[in-house]
Amino acid sequence: xxxxxxxxxxxxxxxxxxxxxxxxxxxxxxxxxxxxxxxxxxxxxxxxxxxxxxxxxxxxxxxxxxxxxxxxxxxxxxxxxxxxxxxxxxxxxxxxxxxxxxxxxxxxxxxxxxxxxxxxxxxxxxxxxxxxxxxxxxxxxx
Numbered sequence: 556x557x558x559x560x561x562x563x564x565x566x567x568x569x570x571x572x573x574x575x576x577x578x579x580x581x582x583x584x585x586x587x588x589x590x591x592x593x594x595x596x597x598x599x600x601x602x603x604x605x606x607x608x609x610x611x612x613x614x615x616x617x618x619x620x621x622x623x624x625x626x627x628x629x630x631x632x633x634x635x636x637x638x639x640x641x642x643x644x645x646x647x648x649x650x651x652x653x654x655x656x657x658x659x660x661x662x663x664x665x666x667x668x669x670x671x672x673x674x675x676x677x678x679x680x681x682x683x684x685x686x687x688x689x690x691x692x693x694x695x696x697x
């Protein structure tokens with residue numbers, strides 16, 4: 556399996572962590588906080604585009620957990636939560652599992668996921684069992 560890429564964007568207060576392979580391209584980040592998240596630009600994350608509190612609040616809404624953050628004074632990430640597990644079926648989209656889970660895939664090392672994990676329901680993801688946003692191109696209904 557290809558190694559997961561992790562990209563970090565650092566401001567004075569926090570470091571934003573982005574895992575592109577986990578991203579389902581929900582567009583919430585840039586539609587709701589376009590001064591920070593600018594997908595047409597490189598780098599696409601502008602860490603000084605809003606207050607640290609606004610950035611944290613937006614990242615906490617990330618449905619896939621592709622975005623997280625940690626304080627530069629404390630490397631406890633936003634995704635290290637202690638919560639019950641909740642499963643949400645997104646209309647015409649992925650299956651979202653909130654909370655701490657372990658994904659077991661035959662022949663591969665177990666992967667621990669925190670915060671939110673988006674699983675493919677359409678069957679067309681190139682990153683199974685995870686959603687990669689292909690359901691929108693396939694016009695998945697379900």
